[in-house]
Amino acid sequence: MDRTIRQVRRQPLTPVYVRVTLVLQNSNVLFTAESDELPGQIGLASIPIGSTVEVSGVCLTEINSEGGVDSFRVLIGNPQEVRIVQRPSWLTPQRLLIGLAAVFLVLILVASWTVMVSKKNSTLKVLVREKEQAQAELQRAHDELEYRVRERTAQLKFQITARKEAELQFEAVLAERTRLAQELHDTLEQTLTGIALQMDTAAKVLKKESASADRHLELARNLVTQGQVEVRRSVWDLRSRALQQFDLPSAVKTCAKELTDGTGVQVEVAAIGRVRPVPELIEDNLLRIAQESLTNIIKHSGATMAKVSLDYGPHAIHLQVDDNGKGFDTKECAGPRDGHFGLLGIHERVARLRGEVSLVSTSGKGTTVRVQIPIEPEREIHFPETTDVEIN
Numbered sequence: 001m002d003r004t005i006r007q008v009r010r011q012p013l014t015p016v017y018v019r020v021t022l023v024l025q026n027s028n029v030l031f032t033a034e035s036d037e038l039p040g041q042i043g044l045a046s047i048p049i050g051s052t053v054e055v056s057g058v059c060l061t062e063i064n065s066e067g068g069v070d071s072f073r074v075l076i077g078n079p080q081e082v083r084i085v086q087r088p089s090w091l092t093p094q095r096l097l098i099g100l101a102a103v104f105l106v107l108i109l110v111a112s113w114t115v116m117v118s119k120k121n122s123t124l125k126v127l128v129r130e131k132e133q134a135q136a137e138l139q140r141a142h143d144e145l146e147y148r149v150r151e152r153t154a155q156l157k158f159q160i161t162a163r164k165e166a167e168l169q170f171e172a173v174l175a176e177r178t179r180l181a182q183e184l185h186d187t188l189e190q191t192l193t194g195i196a197l198q199m200d201t202a203a204k205v206l207k208k209e210s211a212s213a214d215r216h217l218e219l220a221r222n223l224v225t226q227g228q229v230e231v232r233r234s235v236w237d238l239r240s241r242a243l244q245q246f247d248l249p250s251a252v253k254t255c256a257k258e259l260t261d262g263t264g265v266q267v268e269v270a271a272i273g274r275v276r277p278v279p280e281l282i283e284d285n286l287l288r289i290a291q292e293s294l295t296n297i298i299k300h301s302g303a304t305m306a307k308v309s310l311d312y313g314p315h316a317i318h319l320q321v322d323d324n325g326k327g328f329d330t331k332e333c334a335g336p337r338d339g340h341f342g343l344l345g346i347h348e349r350v351a352r353l354r355g356e357v358s359l360v361s362t363s364g365k366g367t368t369v370r371v372q373i374p375i376e377p378e379r380e381i382h383f384p385e386t387t388d389v390e391i392n
Helices: 093-206 211-238 248-260 280-301 342-352
Strands: 002-009 016-026 029-037 052-055 058-063 069-075 082-086 266-272 305-312 316-323 356-362 366-374
Touching (some): 280 305, 280 316
Parallel strands (some): 029 069
Antiparallel strands (some): 016 029
């Protein structure tokens, strides 16, 4: 059951022995077996605890006062007198505790690993769920973007078609106006010119006969001349511009010459920068704005000099018309309510081209009209639902 080992010396100056005491049990009786061994000797100390042994030796008993045996012990003289009948089982309490500790440790590790795996699975499930939600949102965004792209594509197709139709309509209007201008020039103006020549001849003949006839013929000739001027102005109003013969500065110069012929107003046309073609719509509107400005100068300013400047910038074209007339108060000038639509027409043309216009006039120092039109390639032109009418 148990074993103790201690060193003893039997007598002084004798060798030291190792006393091995075995605690044995026979049925319900406990007793000890002792043996003195020399150090290093294989004896009782090598017997595994828990073995079944057979012991032979001297038995010492202790008798109590009543004659009963209190205890006894066996003194073994030779270790060979102890014979091992059966060795103890491999599963000792110590080993059992160690095994239980190992199993408990394994269980703790398994439980920890299970908890960790469970947490990882929970985290993975959350990530998968978030990824699925993100994928669903991405799919919805993709579907919405695709729908918007289709809708925007349809809108762009409609706008492009409408713009092409507007451009075709505008080109058709310009072509028809040019045709009418040519017909007026080739028919009515030529006829009026012939009438003027005939009246000149008649005046020379009648001049010798009657002063009254000469006066009436002179009046008729003046009326015909005035009619020719009005026809030329109408022809110019109807023509879009002769791009085959003129660029924009040349067209402005021709327009100025037609308008100021016989009026006593001198017009100077200058071009700044590299003169280059710009979109037809811009050129036509700038030509009309210059024409309207010169018409106002002739009719209302009393000026003797006018200057038209065309500045070709990299992203915009600038038109400036100056005169040395009497000027006017821009806040009190006549407008549509008074039957004057010239300035309103200029502002509407500039607005259609997404440009800017300014009017500066000082009493006694003349008037300046400045117009700036962007000429970016992708600039969109706004076509209003109704066309403006200019009445000068």
